[in-house]
Amino acid sequence: MSSEKSAVPSSDKKYPYATHLDIRYRPLEVVDVQRLADAVTDRWYNQTLCKVNDSVVRLGVMQGEYHWHKHDDLDEFFYVVEGTFLIDLEDRTVELAERQGLVVPKGVVHRTRALEKAIILMVEGAGIVPTGD
Numbered sequence: 001m002s003s004e005k006s007a008v009p010s011s012d013k014k015y016p017y018a019t020h021l022d023i024r025y026r027p028l029e030v031v032d033v034q035r036l037a038d039a040v041t042d043r044w045y046n047q048t049l050c051k052v053n054d055s056v057v058r059l060g061v062m063q064g065e066y067h068w069h070k071h072d073d074l075d076e077f078f079y080v081v082e083g084t085f086l087i088d089l090e091d092r093t094v095e096l097a098e099r100q101g102l103v104v105p106k107g108v109v110h111r112t113r114a115l116e117k118a119i120i121l122m123v124e125g126a127g128i129v130p131t132g133d
Contacts, residue, residue, distance in 0.1 A: 017066070018042040019130050025050045033081065037061050037119045046122075046130055058122040058130075065113040069132025074125035076104045083118030087111075 024047055025031045031049050040061040049057045062085075078085065079101035087094045087102060088111040094102055104110050 017044040017046060017131075020047045021130075023048050023051055023056070031057075033059055033119070033121070037082075049121075051126055052123075054126055055123055056126045056128075058124070060120040060122055061117065062112070062114045062120065063117045066111055067131070068109055068111045070109045071104075071106055071124075071128055071132060073106055074128045075106050076128065077123040078102050078104070078112070079121045079123070081119040081121060083114060083116055085118045085120050086113040086115070088113065 024036070027050070029050075033049070036047065036049075036059060042061070043063045044066065045059075045061040047059045049059050051057075068088075078087065078096065080096045080098050082098055084098075085096045087096065087104065089104075090109055096102055
């Protein structure tokens with residue numbers, strides 16, 4: 001495991017999410033999404049799984065809502081592995097079911113939610129700040 005970036009503390013009152021920016025798996029290591037997701041006890045968990053070129057793949061295990069935010073310079077892709085995932089935009093809400101995905105373009109204000117536990121994958125630039133710019 002690499003420690004390129006540290007975790008955002010889950011005790012942070014502004015962003016009470018368990019966010020781990022360290023890269024969990026190196027190239028040629030099997031990425032076991034289910035095993036990692038099964039071990040999660042946090043209501044909003046985010047773990048960087050691996051780096052692919054200039055992007056990272058992150059696992060999200062979520063229930064509840066994230067805050068409104070945007071990323072000024074980078075797009076963000078969400079893919080639902082399990083459950084239902086909602087992406088609120090300024091003018092509408094997109095509901096994603098299992099095996100559906102959506103790109104949120106850079107600069108678009110959004111909030112993500114899951115009414116029940118959802119497991120998602122995110123693909124985004126390695127330099128993206130999960131909490132927004």
